Amino acid sequence: MATVIPDAKKKDILNGLAKANKSFQSLYPGDRPDRQPVHTVYGGAQLFKSETISKIRRTAESHFWAYAPNATTLARALKLTGKVEYCERIYQKILEKLESEAVEDFRIDFEDGFGNRPDEEEDETAVFTAKELAVGMRNRIISPFIGIRIKPFSEDMKVRSIRTLDIFITTLAAATGGKLPDNFVVTLPKVTIPEQVAALADLFDLLETNTKLEKGSLKLEIMIETTQSIIDADGSNVLRKLVAAGKGRCVAAHFGTYDYTASCNITAKYQAMDHPVCDFAHHMMKVALAGTGIWISDGATNVMPVGPHKGDSLSNTQKEENQQVVHEAWLLAFGHIRHSLLHGFYQGWDLHPGQLAIRYAAVYTFFLESYDEAVIRLKNFIKQAGQATLVGDVFDDAATGQGLLNFFLSAMNCGAITEEEVMATGLTPEEIYTRSFLKILEGRKQ
Secondary structure, eight states, X not given: OOOOSOHHHHHHHHHHHHHHHHXXXXXXXXXXXXXXOSEEEEEEGXXXXXXXXXXHHHHHHHHHHHHOSSHHHHHHHHTOOSOHHHHHHHHHHHHHHHHHHSOXXXXXXXSTTTOSOOHHHHHHHHHHHHHHHHHHHHHTOSOSEEEEEOOOOSTTTHHHHXXXXXXXXXXXXXXXXXXXXXXXXXXXXXXXXXXXXXXXHHHHHHHHHTSSOOTTOOOEEEEEOSGGGTBOTTSSBOHHHHHHHTTTOEEEEEEOHHHHHHHTTOOGGGOOTTSHHHHHHHHHHHXXXXXXXXXXXXXXXXXXXXXXXXXXXXXXXXHHHHHHHHHHHHHHXXXXXXXXXXXTOOOEEEOSGGGHHHHHHHHHHHHHTTHHHHHHHHHHHHHTTTOOEEETTEEEOHHHHHHHHXXXXXXXXXXXXXXXXXXXXXXXXXXHTTOOHHHHHHHHHO
């Protein structure tokens, strides 16, 4: 068949497309293959010691046992509607998780959790916590992910923030011989302009140059807590600019519910994770950062699961009142976390040990309630090598196949299901970790 496009011109166009496609792939490398924690626990720096993570685990376990001594009580508190066996499965998974790894991620907080204290006290705390973290590293008793949150780089806080960063990192590097904990990150709160992120990246360069830290080892995450970190003065989505300003060091973006809602002039009564203004910010974060490998995290429920009555000698009435208050707080947090999961935020904040079990309850129920159906649908996809198939009244195509694969990857990542349970779909472990439905199909066609 005759063609009219000159070969030379066609070659130029093809080369141009190849260059553009390569540039696009560099901007959107896809999801990171490593594990993302399901939460970040924040604790005031003044309270941190090497054994803090172990203490939180013990407190979380005792709190859960006290207010959910069995699966029936938990199901009633969270209004779970599954069969008895399902509720028992969720309950046992929570117990196992609290015992093995109650805290996945922790931030030593020099911002809101620490407050504005005398400079001498913050200096001493920065030294003390860095040394305690080094002890925790040696004794292998810290969480798998950990870091510090410094104060913002606002005009009134920048000097104090930089000094704390310098003292903490320098002390830690000296105590460990230049080693950082696994998955260590510095959180920069209340970001408003890219220059603040760039300044932190520049400080990392200086710290690595002047200590034994490996070049490029310091990583940062930004907190989206202001309207200016969503839409800039020009009216554009500024999130990619903020990430780019980190010069390859930015690995995550965390949403700050209460500062953000305050910046939107939402009254205190209605400041909550599921407020519509938060959903707008959530969607902007998803659209701007999808496919970039930047982890996103939602905020926290600030209603603590703590009863009004204290002490060991409580009357039955007081115990019942405590349980009612705790269960109401649990149900609120459970709903907030499920809302986050629905919007594709698989990580969030926890502020109290009593919230940890409910974090896992929400995550596990979210994935396990859809597991059986997802297995059938993905198995049909695999068997028919990507051809569309009808299961019940749901029509699947190749894009949905990737969505189903993402479901299993996220469920496995958080511990809701095991690798063996994913293999019930007919996938091999090697195929699972390609993280690409199309690559799986291509591999099976060879």
